[in-house]
Amino acid sequence: MALARLAELHGVATTFAPAKGVTVAVPDATVVAVLAALEIDASTPQAVRAALDRAEQAAAERLLPRTVVLWRGPDDSLAVPPHLAGLPAGTALRVTTESGDALTWTTPPSPGPTTAGRPRPDTRPEPPRGAPDRPGAAEEPEAAGGPETRWSRLPLGVHRLYAEAVDGRTADAALVVAPDEAPAPEGRAYGFLVQLYSLLSARSWGMGDLGDLAELATWSGRSLGASFVQVNPLHAGVPGAPSDPSPYRPSSRRFPDPVHLRIEDVPEYAYADPAARQRLEELREEAARLRESVLAKGALIDRDAVWELKREALEIIYRIPLGPGRRAAYDDFLAEQGRALEDHATWCALAEVHGSEWHGWPAGLRDPRSPETAAARSALKDGVDFHSRLVWLADEQLAAAGRAAREAGMAVGIVHDLAIGVHPGGSDAWAQQDAFAAGMSIGAPPDAFNAHGQDWGLPPLRPDALAASGFAPFRGLLRGILRNAGALRIDHVMGLFRLWWVPVGSPPTEGAYVRYDAEAMLAVLVLEAHRAGAVVIGEDLGTVEPGVRDALARRRVLGTSVLWFERDWDGDGLPLPPSRWREGCVATATTHDLPSTAARLTGGHVELRHRLGLLARPLEEERTEETADVTEWLGVLARLGLLPEGAGDEEGGIRAVYRFLLRTPARMVGIWLPDAVGDRRPQNLPGTWDQYPNWRLPVSDAEGRPMSLEELAASPRLHRLMAVFGARTAPPDARPS
Incomplete structure (x- = not known):
């Protein structure tokens, strides 16, 4: 069939496999729409034939691959x-x-x-x-x-x-x-996984900030021997009220969000005149009330309220002149970042005037290279400079957090997180329109766990545009995030190989896989990681096509292994013994999208999903299956001698889970920080929007009481868990288990 052959030549799959042994055809209308997004006309049989002739002739005559x-x-x-x-x-x-x-x-x-x-x-x-x-x-x-x-x-x-x-x-x-390979961690590493916004200290302005990150790294490195701290994406968010709190739907993946700034750590803060100092102190008092509303009264983290206070404080600080040395450093940063930063700052300034959805701006401003945009950039030059300055300040504090981690003896340091995509109305999508596929959104096909598929609302990068540009958009965002990273986690790393494209307006069941040049994407990733001296971690959970994990392991990109999912799926389906886990991974008990270990052991997450109407089966069926799963794992832990506290001890069960992870050969072991104090609530509950406070919960204890960083550092429960890591930081010799 001509359409199928044309799609194949452009990396568009015409079938997919939702389950083992099952093949489903992609609708022709989807194939035509995806090809159109790649600027290939397949709207009629004649157009298909003409496009196919051109593509086959080009392939036959091609001297070089793209x-x-x-x-x-x-x-x-x-x-x-x-x-x-x-x-x-x-x-x-x-x-x-x-x-x-x-x-x-x-x-x-x-x-x-x-x-x-x-x-x-x-x-x-x-x-x-x-x-x-x-x-x-x-x-x-x-x-x-x-x-x-x-x-x-x-x-x-x-x-x-x-x-x-x-x-x-x-x-x-x-x-x-x-x-040939990405850098590897030195020896065996363990460290904390945390959503930075959820970790408030006594100095936070209502949410965790970069000062808190440096403090956490210093304390955990020096006092607990931790080798890393992994955080959520710190990418620039989309402004607005209410803003989208998800860190995985940013405006820009290349530049950090100034909402994470520690205001008092900006050097110019110390040089405010008396009038400015008075207003800054008033803002600090308002921030203290905001912080206490979260820590003492159980309020949700309010990112918009935090930003309103910080924005005013930063405007005051912006008016304080930079000293000659600081000015020279800022000018160097502007020169280094070039057009990419100018575009981002221009989008930020324009968004303040016209709203954060650029598709609705006046026609001339929708093009970042138009005369109208150039004129607006000149008219808004102070705003453009302000937003450029904020990126510089955030970069400085990210660098300071990285230094704090290294000075605390961390072998890896700060592990940053790269989201899979960007908001369609954000600065990256505006500034790099030629690189994104118009009218498409990425997601996931239907499978055994989700019959309806998923649409994440993020525009995909075009594989042809990436190749034509020498992968400039990908290289730019990697360099931006790796400049201050000891390691980089890549969300949905399978996206380096293929992504599920869904035509906007169609259900996610009517999408198609589009293949990327995985070898080239991996080569760019390994190259930039090598230059930064950073470890690379791929989040490879869920549906992974054959060969992907082998290709990643060949380039020493670590995978992600979560205890509850590690079973002998090709055999008896039993829990995978520790000796059979892969070495090249970060071994964890949970992630930000999954129940905490306490919720898993108690079944609390089933009750939560039942209250929100998210269960696909009757409550008793879900309870029975979950209880059987947990009981089976507890039996494994007991037989291995890892559960001396007994199966009825929730805290002991959490410690047993981490003892198990240390028995595996995994190069890195990640400790979900809320696990250390018995927190039962997930940070994000997939399938919900306003039914659950996703991305707005502070780290809390087993009773749901929010805990500050200072309280966490003094927590006896946390120190009992960390004693497990002090007792053994390397797996035993391989032996039957």
Whole structure:
């Protein structure tokens, strides 16, 4: 079928498997819509035939794939892949590196792979873009190592490759040269997992902030021997009242949200004049009342109220002149971030005037490169500078938190979280419109757990646009988040391989998988992680197609293993013994989307879902199944000698779960911070919106009483749990279990 062949050539799947042994066809209308989002007209049979002819002809004539990936091994060797080794003899090649250097050579009569070293580059001026040197032009002599060694001289980076065959065919491609593997954690690591907003200290302005993050890292590293603290995404949110509290639906993934700033830690705060100082003190008093309403009265975290106070304080601080050194540092930051920051700050300034949904702005302002936008940027220059300044201040405090973690002896440090996508009305979607697929939203197909599928309301990046740009949007956001990270968690890491695209207005059951160049995406990820010296963690829970986990492990991207899901699914279905867990993972008891361990052990999460009408079966059926599952796990823990307190001891059960995790070979063990004090409430309850206070709950004890950071640090219950980690931080020798 012509439509299916056309879809295949553009990475669009025409079937999917909701369950093992079951294949479902994607509706033709969905395939046509997805192709349209990739600017391929398949609206009529004639259009399909014409598009297919063009695509097949282009594939037949193509000298190079859209992206070429070269992996450099630990011995500095670099093997040439078959599609390069097989280029026609006499093909003229030119590589323009990231730094602007140029290398040129001609393919030999019998090209082959090489693992040779790197001679000097050709640094002569670059010819016009897209015009590689002709065969033999500007070549180095064979004494430099011969044409077959030219690939191996390439430095790490994302370069541009140009080719021209003797028959006149030309091509250019992104060329990614990456280390063979991402950095790995040193030895065995354990640390806390926490949603930063939920961790209030006595100095917070109503929600956890970057000062609290530094404090948590310092305390847990120095006093408890923790190696890391993992937080939720700290990406810039979409402004508005009420704002979306989810950290996984940001305006921008590249830049941090200034709502996380510790106001008193901004250096200029100390230099306020008396009138400004008085107003700042009044704002601090209002913030203290807001904080106490959460900690003492059990109110929900109110991000909008926090931002209202901080926004006014930051406007006051903004009017305090920067000293010469601070001004120079700020100017350097602006130059380093360039257009990306200018676009983000411009969107923020425009959103204050026209609202945060740019699709509804005046027509001229919907285009970030239009004359109207340029004029508005000039008219709003103070607002643009204000928002640029806030990003700089947040970056400084993120860097300070990272330093605090390292100085506390943390081997990994702060683990940042990269959301899977961005809000369709936010700054990234506005500034990078060519990179996003218009009229599409990502989600998940129907499966055994959710017959209706999911629509996350986030526009997908276009795989063709990524390749054409040398993966610039992906590289930019990675560099932005990795600059202050000891490790990076990637939400729904399977999105590097494929994403479920849903046409806007269609149900999520009528979507289609669109494939990405996973090798290139992984290469860019590993390259940027290498440059930052950061560990990479992939959230690979849920439906994972065959080969994905192996591909991630090959590049030393750690996976995520949650105790309750680790069963022998291909065998007897029993809990997986610790010796059979994978080493390359972060082992945890729960996540922000799952019940806490206390709620799991007591069955409290079933009761919660029943009260909210979320159960798909009668309550007693759900209770019976959950009780059986927990009883089975408790039996495993008891047989392993990990439950000396007995099955009826809830706190002892939590400790037993973490003893089990330490028995596994997992490189990293994550402790859900609310578990340490018996918190029963999930931070997010999927399937709810206003029925449950998602993303607005402070860390609380077993009775639901909010606890400050200071109370957590002094908690006897927390210290009893952490004694488990002090007793053993490495798994026992492998033995039957």
